[in-house]
Amino acid sequence: MSAHPDYEVVIGLEVHVQLRTRSKLFSTAGVSYGDEPNQHTTPVCLALPGALPVLNAHAVELAIRAGAATNCTIHPTSIFARKNYFYPDLPKGYQISQFEHPLCTDGWLEIETDGLKSDGSKTGGTKRIQLTRIHMEEDAGKSLHDGRADQSRIDLNRAGVPLVEIVSEPDLRSAEEAGFYLRKLHAILRTVGVSDADMEKGQFRCDANVSLRKHGATELGTRREIKNVNSFRFVEAAIEAEIVYQADLLDSGGEVRQATVGYDAENDRLFLMRLKENADDYRYFPDPDLIPLVISQERIDAIRAALPELPDVRRHRFEEAHGLAAADAAKLVGAGSLADFFEAAVAAGAEPKAAAKWLTRDVVAWLNEQERESGDSALETQGFALAPAGFASLLGLVDAGRLTAKSARDLLPDLLAQGGDPESLMQERGLEAVSDSGALEAMADDVLAAQPKAIESFREGDQKAVNFLMGQVMKQSQGKADPAQVRKILIAKLEAL
Amino acid sequence: MSRIAPEDAKRVAELARLRLDDAELPAMTAHLERILEYVDLLMEVDTRGVEPTAHAIPLATPTRKDEPTGELTPEQAIANAPAAEGTAFSVPKVFDDEAAG
Amino acid sequence: MTESFGSVGDLRSALDAGQTSSRGLIEHALERAGAVGERLSVFVDLQNDQALAAADAADARRAAGETHSPLDGIPLVIKDNIVQQGERASCASRILEGYVSPFDSTVVAKLRAAGAVVIGRANMDEFAMGSSTENSAYGPTLNPWDLERSPGGSSGGSAAAVAADIVPLALGSDTGGSIRQPAAFCGVVGMKPTYGRVSRYGLVAFASSLDQIGPIGRSAADCAVLLDAISGHDPQDSTSLPEPALTTASTLTGDISGLTIGLPREYFEAEGADPAVLETVRTAASALEAGGAKLVEVDLPHARYAVAAYYLIATAEASSNLARFDGVRYGRRAEGVANLKELYERTRSEGFGDEVKRRILLGTYVLSAGYYEAYYRKAQKIRTLLRRDFDAAFAGCDVLLTPTTPETAFRLGEKTEDPLTMYLSDIYTVSANLAGLPGVSLPCGLAEGLPVGLQVLGRPMEDATVLRVADAYQRLADHHLARPGDLA
Numbered sequence A: 001m002s003a004h005p006d007y008e009v010v011i012g013l014e015v016h017v018q019l020r021t022r023s024k025l026f027s028t029a030g031v032s033y034g035d036e037p038n039q040h041t042t043p044v045c046l047a048l049p050g051a052l053p054v055l056n057a058h059a060v061e062l063a064i065r066a067g068a069a070t071n072c073t074i075h076p077t078s079i080f081a082r083k084n085y086f087y088p089d090l091p092k093g094y095q096i097s098q099f100e101h102p103l104c105t106d107g108w109l110e111i112e113t114d115g116l117k118s119d120g121s122k123t124g125g126t127k128r129i130q131l132t133r134i135h136m137e138e139d140a141g142k143s144l145h146d147g148r149a150d151q152s153r154i155d156l157n158r159a160g161v162p163l164v165e166i167v168s169e170p171d172l173r174s175a176e177e178a179g180f181y182l183r184k185l186h187a188i189l190r191t192v193g194v195s196d197a198d199m200e201k202g203q204f205r206c207d208a209n210v211s212l213r214k215h216g217a218t219e220l221g222t223r224r225e226i227k228n229v230n231s232f233r234f235v236e237a238a239i240e241a242e243i244v245y246q247a248d249l250l251d252s253g254g255e256v257r258q259a260t261v262g263y264d265a266e267n268d269r270l271f272l273m274r275l276k277e278n279a280d281d282y283r284y285f286p287d288p289d290l291i292p293l294v295i296s297q298e299r300i301d302a303i304r305a306a307l308p309e310l311p312d313v314r315r316h317r318f319e320e321a322h323g324l325a326a327a328d329a330a331k332l333v334g335a336g337s338l339a340d341f342f343e344a345a346v347a348a349g350a351e352p353k354a355a356a357k358w359l360t361r362d363v364v365a366w367l368n369e370q371e372r373e374s375g376d377s378a379l380e381t382q383g384f385a386l387a388p389a390g391f392a393s394l395l396g397l398v399d400a401g402r403l404t405a406k407s408a409r410d411l412l413p414d415l416l417a418q419g420g421d422p423e424s425l426m427q428e429r430g431l432e433a434v435s436d437s438g439a440l441e442a443m444a445d446d447v448l449a450a451q452p453k454a455i456e457s458f459r460e461g462d463q464k465a466v467n468f469l470m471g472q473v474m475k476q477s478q479g480k481a482d483p484a485q486v487r488k489i490l491i492a493k494l495e496a497l
Numbered sequence B: 001m002s003r004i005a006p007e008d009a010k011r012v013a014e015l016a017r018l019r020l021d022d023a024e025l026p027a028m029t030a031h032l033e034r035i036l037e038y039v040d041l042l043m044e045v046d047t048r049g050v051e052p053t054a055h056a057i058p059l060a061t062p063t064r065k066d067e068p069t070g071e072l073t074p075e076q077a078i079a080n081a082p083a084a085e086g087t088a089f090s091v092p093k094v095f096d097d098e099a100a101g
Numbered sequence C: 001m002t003e004s005f006g007s008v009g010d011l012r013s014a015l016d017a018g019q020t021s022s023r024g025l026i027e028h029a030l031e032r033a034g035a036v037g038e039r040l041s042v043f044v045d046l047q048n049d050q051a052l053a054a055a056d057a058a059d060a061r062r063a064a065g066e067t068h069s070p071l072d073g074i075p076l077v078i079k080d081n082i083v084q085q086g087e088r089a090s091c092a093s094r095i096l097e098g099y100v101s102p103f104d105s106t107v108v109a110k111l112r113a114a115g116a117v118v119i120g121r122a123n124m125d126e127f128a129m130g131s132s133t134e135n136s137a138y139g140p141t142l143n144p145w146d147l148e149r150s151p152g153g154s155s156g157g158s159a160a161a162v163a164a165d166i167v168p169l170a171l172g173s174d175t176g177g178s179i180r181q182p183a184a185f186c187g188v189v190g191m192k193p194t195y196g197r198v199s200r201y202g203l204v205a206f207a208s209s210l211d212q213i214g215p216i217g218r219s220a221a222d223c224a225v226l227l228d229a230i231s232g233h234d235p236q237d238s239t240s241l242p243e244p245a246l247t248t249a250s251t252l253t254g255d256i257s258g259l260t261i262g263l264p265r266e267y268f269e270a271e272g273a274d275p276a277v278l279e280t281v282r283t284a285a286s287a288l289e290a291g292g293a294k295l296v297e298v299d300l301p302h303a304r305y306a307v308a309a310y311y312l313i314a315t316a317e318a319s320s321n322l323a324r325f326d327g328v329r330y331g332r333r334a335e336g337v338a339n340l341k342e343l344y345e346r347t348r349s350e351g352f353g354d355e356v357k358r359r360i361l362l363g364t365y366v367l368s369a370g371y372y373e374a375y376y377r378k379a380q381k382i383r384t385l386l387r388r389d390f391d392a393a394f395a396g397c398d399v400l401l402t403p404t405t406p407e408t409a410f411r412l413g414e415k416t417e418d419p420l421t422m423y424l425s426d427i428y429t430v431s432a433n434l435a436g437l438p439g440v441s442l443p444c445g446l447a448e449g450l451p452v453g454l455q456v457l458g459r460p461m462e463d464a465t466v467l468r469v470a471d472a473y474q475r476l477a478d479h480h481l482a483r484p485g486d487l488a
Ligand SMILES: [Mg+2]
Pocket: A014, A165, B101
């Protein structure tokens, strides 16, 4: 819902993505999560006197891949620069980043805006979002505020972990578009193996620059930057809250002041971090400990050529080759390795549309449940005990009428968690569908005999009575009967009475 | 004309996290002023179209394999720390809004 | 053991012949370090126990016939900005009080492998910022030739240690002349290798694009032995040249026939240069001519801009390199700080000396918004022009010959009031750092009883050539044998 009809919303996003490496960007310390403070440091991470940076080759490879997957120009020469500022989690007193000469520029990606409401209207189709740049940089460490009230603890395990910062043009016009952009970017980067992009672990973090202007205005309004939001939903909620804040302020004749704000997800509230009175002065200059990063055109071409199928291409293929609905195809492709699982299941004989439905509805629900319990956010199929072939055979049982959808739904969590053969599990639990019409007719007779009132209602024209009676029969069958068959039998009997 | 006023020196000192007290400020400002005055010599050189040199050696940066190695133990990491708590460095309370990005 | 160390080659022969032991050499060095070194403030710290243990190990190797290196068992000192595992390194700064490095610099690792014995850490200008070794938290080092004069800097402790015969060899670091200028003032040989020749890993950075570790010794031949031992590609330093270790010691033939020596006109016409120094250098040039070299005049039209460009670039890099000294992870932290900002400001203001603060401020200023183009970028463009000057000059000659300094050793305190006059004492040396060239300073006589330094600059990568010329000169003249008076 748009609470701001007078204004055009302008959003640009900066996303920090952790590259999937084993060691840090300029230090040989390992990359890990959740270890004891300072478990993974070298003299380089600690900025000890005399330590020097040496660039991680694989991080470069992944950064190039990120650029190639987002249609960027990849520059044969890029330069690492120092961004100077003091902060306890920044050991050197500067962050090694890229500034004047980034690795990648001028990319784009497409978001699907079908059914999206932008300014209250339906836009439809796709929209191209321009990427200004992708540059490599190192992460900072962590300040822990868990101990004494007047002290913070500094853990440098994360200091120096390789990131790419992906900066979009201010092309996004709503919180929804921002959400679509982030999901698309997330899916692309995971697909091409650039990052695990686990948002809970801070591997995919978003800063949103938001400003408002009158429709038709060409100048950008003053923007505020929402820092470090790490879930799609919260980014959307934070941007929505920011739009309301700025619109209200402008409506009441106020002026937006340039600022950095945080988002408190628990209370769905923005809070001011700092006003940007003066421009920051980071004194960027080329890092004299490093010389230019030079990449041959052959290497760039080879990395481009070796990219796996990108989500958009795959989605179209799913629609065309398997006849999936656009929404199902998008959901599969957007959700981690579900698309791979889907393809394997189809290869094992699953009917594609049914497989897509089951995966995007029931399996995703189960994953979400797992996520809530474990705190692990990645929608990953690696944790499944059920192989794609097992999944295909489960669907086969449903298709053959040997297992009702309800029973299949009951079996699914155990199969996903523990594996096993769906057919044996079905038999073990006695869930095979009752398709023997003699047995069903006997159950129907029992129910009709016990429910004279329902029969009365049916005669008076109340169709709901049939549903009630069906429910009774299903109950007697312990859910193993095929509802359509039961209905047919019941109606025949009722009409014959 | 003065290139650097005491306020400039103070601003720069703050950027560099140095504290100049009122006794130091005049001499430090005068020294900076004198050096900058000397450096103005460079302005007579026409450098239009000249590429800047950041490094004398025309090389490309080398890279290394992505292999974790050479880690210090947490105890070694904090061995020189003026203040530590557990295996973490300890500092006066950090407020997140002081961070740059 | 005689009062004076012989050449490194002689020492090795004596060791091999059993005329002395490494323990004997080290004990002698430590004894002299305790007496003369103390008086001149040469050292920040001695490493008696470790040095003696290393000497015994060297003697054991020699006894077992396992000696392979010309430096095995030979004593030397290193500048206090080169780290050693398990040892302190302070850069002569209060801010690094008590700091112990958990890792070895590459040069120290190479020296250890070669069996050389570090007896102590030499005094220096704080963080190598200075040309007099007066900017040290440990007080100034005195020049062995005249105790009222500066030994030069910033590697003043290293040069004085060799000049005072405490050790035959020392390591210094040279960012704008910090090896060559003190070598000149102390009457010893000091060399700045081609940028990237010697690993900077474990050298506490002052200005990363200019810093280079190099040898100081009594002769070019001794410096060659030390340079060969510490040079070579290091994968831990991204600015390290992809070249194997040098083998210059074996190429010092004394033959300079057919070699063309360029005399930069601008350097001999420089304002403020002591005529006696210039005359001594011209005499040295004539000696080389007599030895078979050809002299030509060359031009370095941008030479007069080098000091200005140098101080902009060096301080810009330094302002960033020294940001890590913040009292959070190591070193000294100001006491009783109430908050983070105070932690930073008081730690750094109390921990750094005035010259370091001055350079951090200048460097911060030239990188700050609005000044970057006018100062930092301008200086980088001048750097390009200087490189082109050298390229053009080297098209017509093989090496350049210049004075190392515009004057001989100045009096302590003489230049501390006005930093600019101190900076201008680097006019002949900074260009080699900006252009990455190898350069050596060697004694070429005395002016009013004080040593005069002769500088030989070579094309990038031609470290062997500058050493060959320096060695040839030392075969033609014996100024390097001149010694300061009795210091005992
Ligand atoms: Mg940013």
